[in-house]
Amino acid sequence: ALIALRQLLDHAADHGYGVPAFNVNNLEQIHAIMQAAQATDSPVILQASAGARKYAGEAYLRHMVLAAIETHPDIPVCLHQDHGASPAVCIQAIRSGFSSVMMDGSLREDAKTPASYDYNVAVTAEVCKMAHAVGVSVEGELGCLGSLETGDAGEEDGVGAAGKLTHDQMLTDPVEARDFVARTGVDALAIAIGTSHGAYKFTRPPTGEVLAIDRIAQIHTAVPNTHLVMHGSSSVPQEWLAIIRQYGGELKETYGVPVEEIVRGIASGVRKVNIDTDIRLAMFGAMRQLMATQPGEFDPRKALAAATKAAQGICQARFEAFGCAGQA
Ligand code: G3H
Ligand code: 13P
Ligand code: NA
Ligand code: ZN
Structure with a gap:
């Protein structure tokens, strides 16, 4: 069944999982996601960016998700x-049937230049007013995503000419979080x-503490009834990087957020963990491998089935590690 983010994460908070x-x-x-959820009995959040909706087409995406819900009637699904x-x-997105919006x-x-706090409060409060009137949940964002190691904002959040972020900019302020939640809902x-x-x-x-765990706990204390979300949570599996490189890919040396660190984040109050890159890497690695090792093959389903299986492996491992398995 389709479920709003609020209800889905209330359950996660009550039972202490992510x-x-x-x-x-x-x-x-x-x-891949639905098969992994079925195999582990996990609740599901499917999220689509504006780019994803443009790629698939609004109606195609909606109907694929409706098909997933019809095929797996016992799994709660949030479309975000x-x-x-x-x-x-x-x-x-709300008109298209999403049960949650960010x-x-x-x-x-x-989607590039950091906005003022007042702008953020105004647009987020406006969306909350409209979404809540029709039972749709809302996620907001406070702070600049950035690597505490490099000071880089990452792919979608370039701060343009401003360049590197400061340590303070990259950590959400708990006092501001409390004000933001009170003013937006x-x-x-x-x-x-x-x-x-x-x-x-x-x-x-990464060695030692990668995430600002104390800060998560402080924000959780400041806004106990608002579910904390961690974007940029791919772990960048070295096994898949190795396969991509083995079969002709040219990805630079790089590391993601270790799964154990995410688990610590969940223990400190994180409830929603956004993952995109890991699925991209696994699917692309599997497709490169299939195409290189079976050069006589030309049925696209062979490559796509290998990609699906690879993505399913990532999803299943995350459902299990985050304590989601058995909670559907
Ligand atoms: O944070 C955004 C996601 O990784 C989606 O990326 O805009 O390429 O679909 P996209
Ligand atoms: P990754 O790029 O780490 O997978 O993060 C995805 C994300 O935050 C989507 O909103
Ligand atoms: Na941000
Ligand atoms: Zn994100």
């Missing part, structure tokens, strides 16, 4: 708009605590 939110834009990704850049984008007012409408809040989007998060193997 829910991976996987980005989707095609049939194989939806298959990822990184809505304006109230208009969020309204469009209004990312931490950036201006160009968001159900979930994306926080900056050391992660960044994309494959290039850390240049060296």
Whole structure:
């Protein structure tokens, strides 16, 4: 059944687990996530960016998700708009049947330039008013996502000419979080605590504390009834990087957020964990491997089935690690 983010994460909070939110834009990704959820009895968050909806087509995406719900009647599914850049984008998603939307007012409408706090409050409150009137949940974002190691904002959050972020900019302020929640009414809040989007998060193997765990706990205490969201949570599996390189890919050395660190984040109050890059890497690695090792093959389903299986492996491992398995 389709379920709003608020209800899905209330259950996660009551039972102390975290829910991976996987980005989707095609049939194989939806298959992989649903098969993994079925195998582990896990609740599901499928999230689609504006780019994903443009890629698949609004109606195609909606009907694929409806098909997933029909095929797996016992699994709760939240359909969430990822990184809505304006109230208009969020309204469009609501009209399209999404049960949750993210209004990312931490950036201006160009989705690149950091926005003022007042702008963020205004657009997020506007979306909450409209979404809540029709039972749709809202995620907001406060802070600049960025790697505490490199000071880089990551792929989608370039701060343009401003360049590197300062340590303070990359950590959400708990006092501001409390004010933001009070003034907007968001159900979930994306926080900056050391992660960044994309494959290039850390240049060296992460050792010790990668995330600002104390900060997560402080924000959780400041806004106990708002569910904390961690974007940029791919772990960038070295096994898949190795396969991609073995079969002709040229990805630079890079590291992601270790799964054990995410588990510590969940223990400190994180409830929604956004993952896109890991699925991209696994699917692409599997396709490169299939095409290189079976050169006589020309049925696309062979490559796509290998990609689906690879993505399913990632999803299943995250459902299990985050305590989501058995909670559907
Ligand atoms: O954070 C955004 C997601 O990784 C989606 O990326 O805009 O390429 O679909 P996309
Ligand atoms: P990754 O790039 O780490 O997978 O993060 C995805 C994300 O935060 C989507 O909103
Ligand atoms: Na931000
Ligand atoms: Zn994100």
